[in-house]
Amino acid sequence: MSVPASLPPRSAIVLYGTETGTAQDLAAEIARYLERGHFALVDVLPLDSVSFKLLASYELTVFVVATTGQGEFPSNARKFWTSLLRKKLGPATLQGVRFALVGLGSSSYPRFNWAARKLAKRVKMLGAEQVGEACECDELADGSTERAFEDWLGPFGKEVLQRWPPLAAGEEEAAPGHGCDGGQRGGEISKWILQRLDETESPLLPSTTGNDDVQGGSNAADSFEATLECNDRVTPASHWQDVRFLRLSTSAPVDYHPGDSLAIQPENMAADVDHLLSLMDWQPVADIPVVLMPNPAYDKPRSRVFHLSSPLPDISGGASSTNPTTHTTTLRQLLTSHLDITAIPRRSFFSQLARFTTNAMQKERLLEFANPEFLDEYYDYATRPRRSILEVLQEFDSVKLPWREVCSVISALRPRQFSISIVKYRTILRKMREGVCTRYLANLAVGSKLPKIIIHTAFSRDQKAKVYVQDRLREHAEELGGLLLHDPSAVVVVCGASGQMPKAVRLALVDALRRARRAEAEQFLARMESEGRYRQETWS
Structure with a gap:
């Protein structure tokens, strides 16, 4: 890989896409890990602040990307993603680029970690090589994002050590407080x-460089x-x-x-x-x-x-x-x-x-x-x-x-x-x-x-016997299945807390479609999603 004279040969960049800040925090943690003896320089930036052309300047690129909405990229990563979709880009565009991937999402959404998966697939198509297994963090899993990240960091660290052994003291200029002895996580x-x-x-302050590959x-x-x-x-x-x-x-x-x-x-x-x-x-x-x-x-x-x-x-x-x-x-x-x-x-x-x-x-x-x-x-x-x-x-x-x-x-x-x-x-x-x-x-x-406007309500706290949305959906499964199958204007909007509710609602809809003699219920819901007729807006 050709490295510009302005960068030391052992350099890495950690790029993040985030809405809530979690991906940015993990990106900073990965950078601190890489700085402890493995790399002389590690840059941490939002995806939209760089051009994909910059990646070839680094020995290693780490993407930390959250999925938002219906399998979409965060707002500070969409410009970068769009730039990768240009038709004129060939299979050797990112040749020589080595990357690792951390995806963040919630399994309450059908398109779990969709953004990270799409990014990995696309950069591979453009010639990039993946280092180690991808990390897919699920905020609903046992241990949430933290445990999945820690489980990934160990094997990733071994892969990094194998490819890039720790720098010998004095081999490259290291940032103060980030020597080969490791030090405390969090930096000094x-x-x-x-x-x-x-x-x-x-x-x-005066600008230090005229580099067009980095934007505000x-x-x-x-x-x-x-x-x-x-x-x-x-x-x-x-x-x-x-x-x-x-x-x-x-x-x-x-x-x-x-x-x-x-x-x-x-x-x-x-x-x-x-x-x-x-x-x-x-x-x-x-x-x-x-x-x-x-x-x-x-x-x-x-x-x-x-x-x-x-x-x-x-x-x-x-x-x-x-x-x-x-x-x-x-x-x-x-x-x-x-x-x-x-x-x-x-x-x-x-x-x-x-x-x-x-x-x-x-x-x-x-x-x-x-x-x-x-x-x-x-x-x-x-x-x-x-x-x-x-x-x-x-x-x-x-x-x-x-x-x-x-x-x-x-x-x-x-x-x-x-x-x-x-x-x-x-x-x-x-x-x-x-x-x-x-x-x-x-x-x-x-x-x-x-x-007449037909409204069915489900109150889970107003009486001893709890009634949930999925219960009402199953009560009217035949009517609901027929409506979804035969009315192209029918739209499903799932709104509320993330967790079990969105999954339970989806299962109830699948059951309703099966009652309506539709064997491909899951595929039908997936098609509704792609058409914008099945939407989720949930929060934790």
């Missing part, structure tokens, strides 16, 4: 740090401000779920369609932010202007093409250190709007915390939570009770995070997606459109006779 130095504005010459990763162009016109709770105050109806208005038309979702960027509560500032003794620097910059102590010589994936692209000006146009902010603003201080911590978080305590007992406990051998203890402590980062820092009171490194320890606060209910909207022609049924109902006078 942060790649990005906060600096006070008065410590820098300017908040606008911020989605700020897709963002807009909206005015909240209505915020009504639609469930009774006594109900366990707080379901909201929000009406938003924007200064300019926003193009959206049925089935789209709106991502809302939340903020942490001021009381939580103040509490964390107090816990960490950060009050003196809370409101001083700061900038997020690549850590000079970690950075490679500037003569090399070196891409450090920014933990906060919107603050640092892009996805990587090749475009470090840094914005000024404050520590308080970062904790309020950009860092997820109430998230459930990943295991790597505990490894990071262990660096910042002098209490031997607490350090030992933190490292146990980071150790895959104690995965059940980690689940019992963090995942099952949904203990937050803020609560962990309260309990491990000897930990004092340096404020400069907080962006490398606490993950980004990500937008939360909600379904859009379309009632009235403007088209690109600026003409008002209304849903047919909405307009029809809005113009009906009191006393009008309405056509």
Whole structure:
């Protein structure tokens, strides 16, 4: 493989596609693993921030890709995927590229890990060689994503050691804190740090390279401000779920369609932010202007093409250190709007915390939570009770995070997606459109006779004998099967919590189709999926 002079010969790149941040966390963990003696340089970037032409510059490429929706790629991986589908690309386009694959998904969806499987198939068609077995993480499996990832990491590590033995000391320039002795998982130095504005010459840093194969990763162009016109709770105050109806208005038309979702960027509560500032003794620097910059102590010589994936692209000006146009902010603003201080911590978080305590007992406990051998203890402590980062820092009171490194320890606060209910909207022609049924109902006078709408309900908590959706489907199996088979406009929409419900509903539909004398029930549902007539929107 031809390696440009700007990259050391032992280089790897870890590319991720994510909606919730899990794939990004795993990508960072893989990078730390590879840096411990195997590779002199490991870049971590979102898929859409690179061109596939860049892959040939690296000894190893690792894809970490989540599947979203109906077997689709995450929003920060779709441009990369589309670029691989060009018809003019030949079977030798990626010849010499060696790749490993980690897929994330939920088996509650029929197209489980579809994005990762499609990516592997396509890059192989273009000449790439796969290293080791693919990892398919299922969030519904026993042990969830973490256990599947750890089960894969061991064999993958052996394959890497076989192909790329650990570098001898001094053989290649290694990043500080990442020698051949392994070190603690989580690394010993942060790649990005906060600096006070008065410590820098300017908040606008010069670009270090003119490489066109790396683009910025911020989605700020897709963002807009909206005015909240209505915020009504639609469930009774006594109900366990707080379901909201929000009406938003924007200064300019926003193009959206049925089935789209709106991502809302939340903020942490001021009381939580103040509490964390107090816990960490950060009050003196809370409101001083700061900038997020690549850590000079970690950075490679500037003569090399070196891409450090920014933990906060919107603050640092892009996805990587090749475009470090840094914005000024404050520590308080970062904790309020950009860092997820109430998230459930990943295991790597505990490894990071262990660096910042002098209490031997607490350090030992933190490292146990980071150790895959104690995965059940980690689940019992963090995942099952949904203990937050803020609560962990309260309990491990000897930990004092340096404020400069907080962006490398606490993950980004990500937008939360909600379904859009379309009632009235403007088209690109600026003409008002209304849903047919909405307009029809809005113009009906009191006393009008309405056509019958058949609704069957299933309440699982209102009585002792639980009744589920799949029970109602089986009660009306013959009618349902006939409707699906003979009415091309019939659509199935499964909406609710992920887990057993979507699987049970699908099985009930298969049974209904079999009663309607359709032997190929599964194939029929698969065809409905491809036609957009069977859709799932579930969440965990």
